[in-house]
Amino acid sequence: MEEEQTGKISGRKPSYGIGSQMLYGMAEFSGGGAFVVINTFFTAFLMKALGMPAALAGVIPLIGHVWDAITDPIMGNITDRTVHRLGAKRFYILIGAILTGITFVGLWLTIPSESVGARFAFYALMYILFSTAFTVLMVPYNGLLPDMVQDYATRSKFSNVRMIWSTLGAMVSGLVPTFIIKDTTNAGQYLVCALLFGFLYAITAIATFAGTWEPQKPPIRVAMKDSFVQSAFVFKSRSFRIFVGIYLTGQCGMDFVSGMALYFVEDVLNGYSKHWLTYTMAVLLIAQLAGMLVFGPVMAKTSKRMTILIGAPIRIIATLCLLAFAHEGANFIGVLICTFFIGVGNAATLTSIFAIMADMADVDELITSIRRPGTVSGMATFARKVSSGLSAACITWFLAGVGYDSSLASQGLRQSAATLQGISLIYILVPVALVTGLLILGWIFPMQKKEFAAVQKDIARRKGEDTSIATEEEKKMLQRVTGLSYDRLWDRKNAGLKD
Numbered sequence: 447m448e449e450e451q452t453g454k455i456s457g458r459k460p461s462y463g464i465g466s467q468m469l470y471g472m473a474e475f476s477g478g479g480a481f482v483v484i485n486t487f488f489t490a491f492l493m494k495a496l497g498m499p500a501a502l503a504g505v506i507p508l509i510g511h512v513w514d515a516i517t518d519p520i521m522g523n524i525t526d527r528t529v530h531r532l533g534a535k536r537f538y539i540l541i542g543a544i545l546t547g548i549t550f551v552g553l554w555l556t557i558p559s560e561s562v563g564a565r566f567a568f569y570a571l572m573y574i575l576f577s578t579a580f581t582v583l584m585v586p587y588n589g590l591l592p593d594m595v596q597d598y599a600t601r602s603k604f605s606n607v608r609m610i611w612s613t614l615g616a617m618v619s620g621l622v623p624t625f626i627i628k629d630t631t632n633a634g635q636y637l638v639c640a641l642l643f644g645f646l647y648a649i650t651a652i653a654t655f656a657g658t659w660e661p662q663k664p665p666i667r668v669a670m671k672d673s674f675v676q677s678a679f680v681f682k683s684r685s686f687r688i689f690v691g692i693y694l695t696g697q698c699g700m701d702f703v704s705g706m707a708l709y710f711v712e713d714v715l716n717g718y719s720k721h722w723l724t725y726t727m728a729v730l731l732i733a734q735l736a737g738m739l740v741f742g743p744v745m746a747k748t749s750k751r752m753t754i755l756i757g758a759p760i761r762i763i764a765t766l767c768l769l770a771f772a773h774e775g776a777n778f779i780g781v782l783i784c785t786f787f788i789g790v791g792n793a794a795t796l797t798s799i800f801a802i803m804a805d806m807a808d809v810d811e812l813i814t815s816i817r818r819p820g821t822v823s824g825m826a827t828f829a830r831k832v833s834s835g836l837s838a839a840c841i842t843w844f845l846a847g848v849g850y851d852s853s854l855a856s857q858g859l860r861q862s863a864a865t866l867q868g869i870s871l872i873y874i875l876v877p878v879a880l881v882t883g884l885l886i887l888g889w890i891f892p893m894q895k896k897e898f899a900a901v902q903k904d905i906a907r908r909k910g911e912d913t914s915i916a917t918e919e920e921k922k923m924l925q926r927v928t929g930l931s932y933d934r935l936w937d938r939k940n941a942g943l944k945d
Contacts (some may be wrong), residue, residue: 456533456917457659469657471608476647478612479619485705495633497856504842508670510573519677521585522824533660535586540655542583547648549576554640572826592807598788605801606742617731624724685928695884701837706873737793754888772834814941
């Protein structure tokens with residue numbers, strides 16, 4: 447199978463300065479922002495504005511992400527097998543940008559029916575449509591950087607700017623809705639918010655399409671029916687398996703913070719009418735943005751793993767400190783101080799996660815002999831959306847478990863004291879458990895700059911571009927990174943394909 451680049455470039459002329467980094471990162475405005483709005487307000491919209499039972503509302507995101515188990519591997523395969531004059535990934539980014547903006551609005555429409563069953567079916571369908579559109583956008587976007595940039599340090603710079611855009615997206619998406627949605631029981635206010643953000647998510651992703659480039663490559667011809675087999679074989683990589691664990695624990699930890707923040711502020715602290723949610727989200731996201739600016743250079747000088755080892759303990763300690771303020775009448779300044787350090791710690795861990803993602807296609811290529819960033823990114827995107835779906839579902843199930851009453855919420859009434867205590871424990875202890883897992887996985891992650899260089903050098907050997915012979919030390923290093931013995935690498939069978 448021929449997979450070498452032809453040398454032809456689609457899109458703008460390659461450039462590695464800050465302007466190119468900014469344009470590349472802009473699509474992450476929707477990547478970082480869309481699920482902040484969804485995690486913070488979607489189940490509240492269903493329960494508080496529409497009166498849907500908590501346990502039922504939580505099933506809708508889960509249905510959407512079960513659907514992702516089908517669409518993400520297929521989209522990865524479609525991306526790798528497509529040839530287009532705009533560049534395969536850039537073409538789908540353009541299409542996905544438009545569809546994401548439209549379907550995001552669909553999530554917040556209301557239907558003229560009081561039937562719980564009809565509403566459940568409608569919003570499940572809308573969530574599936576949005577999730578599909580997001581897949582069309584994010585799978586090729588996650589696979590673009592490995593083709594755009596080959597250098598380890600330069601990739602880190604692009605990834606860091608991407609995460610700054612992610613934080614900006616999260617900041618705007620977390621703050622602006624609190625000014626628009628003044629009454630959490632008013633469905634019309636959610637729709638106004640959706641129209642604004644649907645436009646912003648589309649236009650920023652279109653800017654990434656316009657500001658990036660992509661080498662033209664011959665397609666990887668894999669039958670659509672083999673998409674799932676191919677995608678499953680991505681998990682042969684030990685580094686990818688650990689990365690997915692890092693991705694899930696790190697993102698789920700923050701999903702619980704954003705998803706539970708409204709309930710913690712409105713129900714436990716009784717401070718929504720005082721704009722405390724606005725202040726909480728502002729402090730969280732400003733701290734996260736400031737942290738990105740600090741931890742990007744730290745990562746460049748140390749490793750992509752180091753910022754996880756720094757940030758995870760900060761997140762754990764700061765979150766546990768919230769236990770002292772988890773009641774009505776607590777000192778809100780204390781809540782904001784804890785929230786600030788949660789944001790700083792989150793910046794460190796997010797900086798690492800997306801930088802590591804860009805390197806997974808190289809490890810997969812060494813294992814399989816096939817350059818398939820679309821397939822690898824499809825599974826990474828699936829992992830991200832699974833984390834969001836599980837978080838949203840678990841939040842509503844946990845709320846139901848501690849006795850959260852949607853009928854009381856839709857009338858603007860307070861929950862019971864036991865329920866309020868349960869909300870506090872969900873908001874604090876679940877993220878602590880997840881970030882502890884993140885810390886452990888970050889510690890054992892096997893690839894840093896030296897290992898990445900060894901991966902690229904061995905790929906060059908296999909292609910006949912490097913005449914050196916691998917040393918025993920390099921072989922052991924590559925075995926730790928890939929999880930396979932050196933003599934089993936560079937084999938199409940490792941991708942589930944025949945010779």
